[in-house]
């Protein structure tokens with residue numbers, strides 16, 4: 051039987067690297083705010099049952115009115131405030147599920163943690179995530195690196211070169227058994243949290259459980275800096291044509 055799946059959509063970041071006055075996830079891209087693209091994918095998905103949106107603290111009403119109600123995202127069960135760092139926002143999302151905001155069944159299901167700044171998640175990625183989490187308990191979307199990667203020291207001198215076939219670029223959704231990732235984050239919040247940049251790390255560090263990578267997509271980019279907006283426009287025009 052299919053387990054209940056909740057998507058936590060992260061929308062509480064400042065977008066400092068984008069440098070715009072409006073947070074990047076609310077910038078209009080080909081007619082709608084960037085955040086709407088992933089919400090549409092989850093809304094249409096056969097796999098995702100519920101969505102918890104994590105907005106910037108104080109922006110919950112804005113997100114409810116200008117995004118959720120305006121674009122009719124009926125799977126959104128709650129819009130909750132995020133925190134200072136990405137992991138604080140994820141933790142708030144997980145606590146919302148633990149507190150029953152997505153219903154009782156969701157507590158024993160799977161959670162898809164997704165960056166609201168990644169507009170091109172699609173049903174194929176969502177389905178691959180489901181198959182992978184069922185088999186492995188903890189998994190993350192990613193793609194093999196097309197470039198050689200160097201580890202550098204603080205003066206930017208190459209220290210070593212990982213064998214490229216073992217280097218993957220990690221994306222979201224990062225998909226977990228809800229109970230497992232909640233336990234991992236609970237433990238993280240009691241310890242040192244330096245350099246935590248994704249959810250897989252939390253499971254690796256706190257639970258010593260292997261995290262499997264599943265195939266994301268080279269189009270599943272995170273909108274981070276201004277040139278990403280041009281890339282994203284190009285993808286949308288390509289999809290439409």
Ligand SMILES: Nc1ccn([C@@H]2O[C@H](COP(=O)(O)OP(=O)(O)OP(=O)(O)O)[C@@H](O)[C@H]2O)c(=O)n1
Nearest residue numbers: 060062063064065066067134135136139166167
């Ligand atoms: N405290 C935070 C920080 C990030 N995020 C979200 O996590 C995702 C991670 O993407 P990132 O590019 O790091 O977003 P920002 O933190 O907004 O960007 P920057 O680091 O440039 O400020 C984004 O959807 C962002 O909104 C969040 O919900 N809460």
Ligand SMILES: C[C@](O)(CO)[C@H](O)COP(=O)(O)O
Nearest residue numbers: 136165220221222247248272
């Ligand atoms: C989780 C993530 O999207 C994986 O690539 C990414 O690490 C989050 O972005 P950040 O810029 O490091 O917060």
